[in-house]
Amino acid sequence: MSEQTPMIRIEGLKKTYGSGQTAVAALSGVSLTVMKGDIHGIIGMSGAGKSTLIRCINRLDTPTEGTILIDGQDILAMNPKELRAMRKRVSMIFQQFNLLMQRTVAGNVRYPLEISGVPKAEADKRVMELLGIVGLTGKVNAYPAQLSGGQKQRVAIARALASNPEVLLCDEATSALDPITTQSILSLLQDINRRLGITVVVITHEMAVIRQICNRVTIIDGGEIVEEGDVDEVFTHTRSAAGRRLFGIVSTEPHDEPQFRDAIRIVFDGDSIDAPVLSSVILKTGLAVSILSADVKQLAGKRYGQMLLEVPESYEDRAKLVTALRDMGVTVEEVHLS
Amino acid sequence: MTADKIWTLVQQGFIDTLYMTIPSTLLAYLLGLPLGVLLVITKRGGIRERPTLNKALGVIINFLRSVPFLILLVMLFPITRVVMGTSVGTRSIIFPLFVSAFPFVARMVEGSLNEVDSGLIEAAQSMGSTTFQIIWKVMLPEALPSLINGAAICITTILAYTAMAGAAGGDGLGKIAITYGLNRREYGVMYAASIALVVMVQVFQMIGNILTRVTDHRHR
Numbered sequence: 317m318s319e320q321t322p323m324i325r326i327e328g329l330k331k332t333y334g335s336g337q338t339a340v341a342a343l344s345g346v347s348l349t350v351m352k353g354d355i356h357g358i359i360g361m362s363g364a365g366k367s368t369l370i371r372c373i374n375r376l377d378t379p380t381e382g383t384i385l386i387d388g389q390d391i392l393a394m395n396p397k398e399l400r401a402m403r404k405r406v407s408m409i410f411q412q413f414n415l416l417m418q419r420t421v422a423g424n425v426r427y428p429l430e431i432s433g434v435p436k437a438e439a440d441k442r443v444m445e446l447l448g449i450v451g452l453t454g455k456v457n458a459y460p461a462q463l464s465g466g467q468k469q470r471v472a473i474a475r476a477l478a479s480n481p482e483v484l485l486c487d488e489a490t491s492a493l494d495p496i497t498t499q500s501i502l503s504l505l506q507d508i509n510r511r512l513g514i515t516v517v518v519i520t521h522e523m524a525v526i527r528q529i530c531n532r533v534t535i536i537d538g539g540e541i542v543e544e545g546d547v548d549e550v551f552t553h554t555r556s557a558a559g560r561r562l563f564g565i566v567s568t569e570p571h572d573e574p575q576f577r578d579a580i581r582i583v584f585d586g587d588s589i590d591a592p593v594l595s596s597v598i599l600k601t602g603l604a605v606s607i608l609s610a611d612v613k614q615l616a617g618k619r620y621g622q623m624l625l626e627v628p629e630s631y632e633d634r635a636k637l638v639t640a641l642r643d644m645g646v647t648v649e650e651v652h653l654s
Numbered sequence: 655m656t657a658d659k660i661w662t663l664v665q666q667g668f669i670d671t672l673y674m675t676i677p678s679t680l681l682a683y684l685l686g687l688p689l690g691v692l693l694v695i696t697k698r699g700g701i702r703e704r705p706t707l708n709k710a711l712g713v714i715i716n717f718l719r720s721v722p723f724l725i726l727l728v729m730l731f732p733i734t735r736v737v738m739g740t741s742v743g744t745r746s747i748i749f750p751l752f753v754s755a756f757p758f759v760a761r762m763v764e765g766s767l768n769e770v771d772s773g774l775i776e777a778a779q780s781m782g783s784t785t786f787q788i789i790w791k792v793m794l795p796e797a798l799p800s801l802i803n804g805a806a807i808c809i810t811t812i813l814a815y816t817a818m819a820g821a822a823g824g825d826g827l828g829k830i831a832i833t834y835g836l837n838r839r840e841y842g843v844m845y846a847a848s849i850a851l852v853v854m855v856q857v858f859q860m861i862g863n864i865l866t867r868v869t870d871h872r873h874r
């Protein structure tokens with residue numbers, strides 16, 4: 317999918333709010349590359365600096381230090397006019413949608429065309445085209461107050477696409493939506509990425525969002541990047557403490573001695589596993605296994621997610637269970653819970 | 655005095671009152687609206703941050719707002735004579751009314767524009783809008799219902815000032831109420847003129863309320 321040319325290159329990015337005693341370092345030296353055509357997820361706990369990072373990318377925030385290149389152009393050296401031109405190539409959608417409440421759906425989507433001086437007839441045509449992409453042609457003359465959250469975000473997406481951007485930045489775009497609506501918005505983003513070839517940067521604190529649509533992921537914690545890689549790789553072999561915390565595992569030392577481990581984590585990374593894993597393993601080993609937590613999704617016939625199992629008391633039983641699970645082709649890891 | 659004569663008096667007073675109120679309100683908005691916009695965009699965190707200019711404007715506006723209208727009227731006599739060609743009569747009142755109303759209008763506009771969700775302004779910026787586009791296509795339309803509501807308050811306040819102006823040279827319903835009620839003890843005329851003023855205020859406020867409601871799309 318990715319052509320492997322960089323779309324966004326960030327080097328040594330720092331952002332400090334305030335000064336002196338009350339200074340808050342939101343970002344302390346972040347370097348990151350987003351490739352063209354990727355759906356790149358940036359995940360972290362609240363206050364990690366995700367919003368600050370994404371807002372620096374279109375200069376809604378001005379970094380204290382560092383460089384940001386978009387398609388090779390240094391955006392920190394841009395004058396206001398160049399900046400406005402850049403912002404038409406890098407669109408953004410927000411958690412709170414930020415639609416113009418006094419404009420209809422069509423009026424909102426027409427806004428970016430208006431400010432670029434697109435002639436009315438052409439703009440009208442384009443508005444309908446865009447509303448077609450997001451599946452909202454039936455709501456042309458409705459006002460945002462008359463729409464559901466999911467519909468509002470669709471309008472915001474149509475509006476963001478109006479300027480034919482190369483990049484779409486999404487700051488917690490699904491965090492105000494219910495799970496079903498979240499799914500449909502994520503599918504729409506994926507569709508846009510594939511059909512229009514737009515590079516998408518997704519900010520979230522939910523691992524499920526990353527797993528569903530991203531191919532690359534960056535984990536950010538305390539203003540620093542702690543882990544980065546292909547989603548499958550990072551998800552199956554999580555190295556950073558922050559990453560493990562985001563997956564619901566608390567383990568600072570993933571390679572503890574066996575006697576200190578008290579849970580088994582099994583990961584479904586998208587390989588088709590036909591057999592019902594747990595019941596097969598229970599039958600095979602004769603062990604009683606209890607599930608501590610499970611978060612598994614079935615997508616396009618593949619299973620994604622993880623399960624935490626309580627381990628048997630004895631070392632032999634534990635080994636037997638792990639072996640049986642590995643034999644079934646699932647990724648198994650022993651973890652220490654707190 | 656006969657009902658007929660009272661009616662004629664009140665009619666003329668009504669026309670004179672409108673003649674003072676409408677032009678001074680329009681002029682006050684001509685200056686007050688841009689000033690209100692300027693106050694909002696130049697404040698700290700505004701889209702054209704200029705803290706010094708913002709503070710200077712604030713001081714001038716507060717000064718003008720703190721001078722009572724009747725005193726301002728007297729203070730402005732020499733300037734009014736130059737600007738309006740006369741410092742007596744109905745027409746001359748328009749200038750001091752304007753001077754005392756525009757700072758009030760600026761504050762009302764500022765309040766309305768400050769209510770606009772900062773997220774919308776941020777979204778507009780993220781789409782590459784110029785400052786002018788943000789003001790013209792986002793801030794003013796989004797604040798429209800509130801601006802109209804503010805305009806109704808401004809016009810009724812100015813209307814009340816015209817009544818005070820009756821004590822200092824302007825004609826209109828206020829003057830009629832004062833001359834006939836206070837000086838000639840013709841209370842019938844006084845009540846008629848006062849009722850006419852009350853009705854005018856009610857009508858302006860009602861029009862304002864209706865326009866506010868029909869222009870507001872922020873709720874279902």
Ligand SMILES: Nc1ncnc2c1ncn2[C@@H]1O[C@H](COP(=O)(O)OP(=O)(O)OP(=O)(O)O)[C@@H](O)[C@H]1O
Binds near residue numbers: 362363367368
């Ligand atoms: N305008 C600001 N002024 C001062 N401090 C700020 C400002 N914006 C963010 N911060 C601080 O910077 C840090 C990072 O904030 P940021 O909003 O980027 O976090 P986040 O990862 O987006 O969190 P969340 O998931 O809660 O949205 C936080 O400590 C926050 O308090």
Ligand SMILES: [Mg+2]
Binds near residue numbers: 367488
């Ligand atoms: Mg945030």
